[in-house]
Amino acid sequence: MKNVRVLSTRKLAFNQKGYLLNAGIQLLEVDFITIRHKTISSDQKQLNRSLLITSQNAVKSILEQFPKSELSNKEVFCVGQKTKALLEENHINVVAWAEYAETLSELIVQNYSDREFTFFCGNLRRNTLPNALQLASIKYAEIEVYETILQPQRISTPLDGILFYSPSGVESYFNSNDYNNETLFCIGTTTANALIKRGFNKIKTAKHPTIENVIIQCIKYYK
Template identity: 25%
Template sequence: MEPQHERSAATTRVLLLKEARETDNRPDPYLSEFSTVGMEATVVPALEFSFINLESLRTKVMMNVYTPDKFASIVFTSPRAVQAVKQSLQKHPVANELSGWASQAVFAVGDATAMAVRELGLHPMGQDSGSADKLADVIIEKFVGCTLPILFPCGTLRRQELPNKLQQHGISVDSLVVYETKRHSELDTNLESYFLQQGVPDIVVFFSPSGVRFALKVLRSLAGENFEWIKFAAIGDTTATALDSAGSPACFKASRPTPRALLVAIANGTSQQ
């Protein structure tokens, strides 16, 4: 069956290449945000994840329970890293697992990551920094001259801006890979289903360079000659750079990884076109 390419002038269709996040029986915040302005948003995950090195992670996290001066801080740049900490502690639960971190600075970038950290009972700083690189500046301001390392649980496709910048300012970083990022096993099937049911989207939003690498070619194949109709949006500079390198520059770029920032970027970009 061929994809349907009829375009409706009444509703802007937005395809979000991300995992759906529902909390406390509330819909994904991106879906909620777009619905408030009458846009029809759909989520299709481009990536899937698996946790690794959880025993090592638990050992490092628990060090600050028994030896509070082992680490100066812990830094999270993705909700997945927070989930890894939670899962590592669930495997062999003990009382007050995170008590050693309660009095120390904990950093997180983005609303989703900060929310996940709060669910652990911790109080993150740096939520509004907008990117890992800018979060590094917040950390440097607080910890320059500190001799204790900072614990950085991260993924296999992590970028090096944050640890490199911290180390350039004399701040030691203990990086531990705690999850693997892979192409979603049903990406092709889910995208084909989307095109068959809804046609070519008006806007496709990419949330990471990996999403660009895995999904852009599939989108081009499904859209065919209608590919030129699609406008692309990026969350952050690195994703926008990935789109530009792939020959499909972003028309819209969110300054922060939040639904509101994305919607503002689209509104501003549309008014200028």
């Protein structure tokens, strides 16, 4: 394998970096977004029994603001295996989960349409779940519990590949950088679509939407 250098658009955990470095891939890491938790007002703290959560960021924010004893009495519907794992680590009951919001929305509409939900989300949340709930006349209250802030930075180092984990990471990177025929590795279809909309097609999508799977796709590609 020739010398390969890739950029991760977020800083990786020690073991995640190790996978790439042990494969002989040079790694540059830069956080292109940052997350800021938002305080929930007192009048928003009356929660429905069913909670809808689409990211680990939302979980971390609500864990700071609600006692675990209250959350453990709820039934949670979530997006993502890592989100599910974080909830269960904190003894919160996950009734149903899916890797993508589209799949979870179908599951809710088909099997849980009698529920009323509290939907915890970020400021850049997609319309997939709200639209599905509205079309099915399922009641929900939406609470914004975190904010995604773009941190565009200029990268002058030549790259062979770029690892993306969210549409906001795509936006932040290309706010300050041009495309130079790098291979673009992404965490899932939503992030891939953000790249496709920009006219890129040299895209490799992880088989499962986790950081580890993005890394695996990268290693396999350059092996």
